[in-house]
Amino acid sequence: xxxxxxxxxxxxxxxxxxxxxxxxxxxxxxxxxxxxxxxxxxxxxxxxxxxxxxxxxxxxxxxxxxxxxxxxxxxxxxxxxxxxxxxxxxxxxxxxxxxxxxxxxxxxxxxxxxxxxxxxxxxxxxxxxxxxxxxxxxxxxxxxxxxxxxxxxxxxxxxxxxxxxxxxxxxxxxxxxxxxxxxxxxxxxxxxxxxxxxxxxxxxxxxxxxxxxxxxxxxxxxxxxxxxxxxxxxxxxxxxxxxxxxxxxxxxxxxxxxxxxxxxxxxxxxxxxxxxxxxxxxxxxxxxxxxxxxxxxxxxxxxxxxxxxxxxxxxxxxxxxxxxxxxxxxxxxxxxxxx
Ligand SMILES: Nc1ncnc2c1ncn2[C@@H]1O[C@H](COP(=O)(O)OP(=O)(O)OP(=O)(O)O)[C@@H](O)[C@H]1O
Ligand SMILES: [Mg+2]
Numbered sequence: 001x002x003x004x005x006x007x008x009x010x011x012x013x014x015x016x017x018x019x020x021x022x023x024x025x026x027x028x029x030x031x032x033x034x035x036x037x038x039x040x041x042x043x044x045x046x047x048x049x050x051x052x053x054x055x056x057x058x059x060x061x062x063x064x065x066x067x068x069x070x071x072x073x074x075x076x077x078x079x080x081x082x083x084x085x086x087x088x089x090x091x092x093x094x095x096x097x098x099x100x101x102x103x104x105x106x107x108x109x110x111x112x113x114x115x116x117x118x119x120x121x122x123x124x125x126x127x128x129x130x131x132x133x134x135x136x137x138x139x140x141x142x143x144x145x146x147x148x149x150x151x152x153x154x155x156x157x158x159x160x161x162x163x164x165x166x167x168x169x170x171x172x173x174x175x176x177x178x179x180x181x182x183x184x185x186x187x188x189x190x191x192x193x194x195x196x197x198x199x200x201x202x203x204x205x206x207x208x209x210x211x212x213x214x215x216x217x218x219x220x221x222x223x224x225x226x227x228x229x230x231x232x233x234x235x236x237x238x239x240x241x242x243x244x245x246x247x248x249x250x251x252x253x254x255x256x257x258x259x260x261x262x263x264x265x266x267x268x269x270x271x272x273x274x275x276x277x278x279x280x281x282x283x284x285x286x287x288x289x290x291x292x293x294x295x296x297x298x299x300x301x302x303x304x305x306x307x308x309x310x311x312x313x314x315x316x317x318x319x320x321x322x323x324x325x326x327x328x329x330x331x332x333x334x335x336x337x338x339x
Pocket of ligand 1 (some may be wrong): 039058059060061062064065066067109
């Protein structure tokens with residue numbers, strides 16, 4: 001099934017992407033150098049269209065950050081390929097890699113950790129430009145001011161000489177956004193960018209991200225546990241479970257009519273009184289899944305209230321269940337029967 005229609009417009013394309021981390025669980029394994037692997041991301045194929053905001057959802061350990069880090073090349077994939085705007089990364093020459101480092105930027109959950117405490121706001125944003133070969137001081141100053149304004153730190157001149165500890169959490173995230181934007185990237189990966197912020201300022205940052213998409217024509221992957229913010233911001237949602245893509249579709253459809261039991265559980269656990277969220281009597285064992293000894297077939301089956309014998313042979317292939325909405329479940333929602 002082609003889940004990646006409109007391929008011409010694809011800016012990010014991941015094909016059969018995997019990242020497996022070796023783990024040694026006990027002394028014997030350390031001594032014998034024998035190891036098992038965590039399949040953090042397993043055979044993921046996904047595209048993001050130009051100007052689209054794709055939400056990456058899933059509980060802790062599902063492989064969301066690893067996916068984002070492979071796109072920005074903080075992690076090397078174990079196998080598979082990624083291309084950005086038609087350029088495959090693996091084949092990239094040195095100049096291509098440099099260009100790529102400008103074009104794809106990432107912001108993180110904790111801006112405090114990613115900002116150098118000894119750098120002022122000006123130095124922080126200017127550093128990105130210097131690394132990429134900008135030398136003209138007037139040009140650097142102009143770009144830094146412009147980006148601080150774009151990140152809505154206004155008036156920018158008031159922030160230039162402040163250090164991270166002199167800023168609020170929201171302001172620090174805006175500095176991180178300005179630092180990413182100063183290189184005029186095509187792609188922004190935002191990994192839980194609001195989850196450490198005060199609830200009152202989350203919407204401001206989400207609105208800023210929306211405006212950036214419009215103003216800079218950005219293509220974005222927004223990673224979060226929080227379906228409410230994903231629904232607010234994203235056009236489509238990709239749901240991951242233990243490294244596998246289990247559902248993909250338009251945000252409203254995935255939240256309103258989930259086609260995978262795992263998505264149904266995620267949606268039903270959102271504590272909001274919003275009729276757009278599919279409500280269901282669905283309950284799963286809260287025990288975190290085993291990341292290493294994966295079951296044969298569907299990885300969600302051990303926790304799935306609808307699992308049957310056939311699920312042991314599920315290969316996570318995506319089936320189109322509604323227009324543009326794909327699920328890795330072998331069954332349609334009306335076939336789901338409690339065990
Ligand atoms: N550097 C690493 N070495 C070994 N295992 C790792 C490493 N990074 C991640 N993992 C494992 O890979 C799996 C996926 O991790 P990842 O951080 O991508 O999940 P996530 O979906 O971002 O989770 P969270 O919502 O908690 O941020 C986890 O089991 C994690 O323990
Ligand atoms: Mg993460």
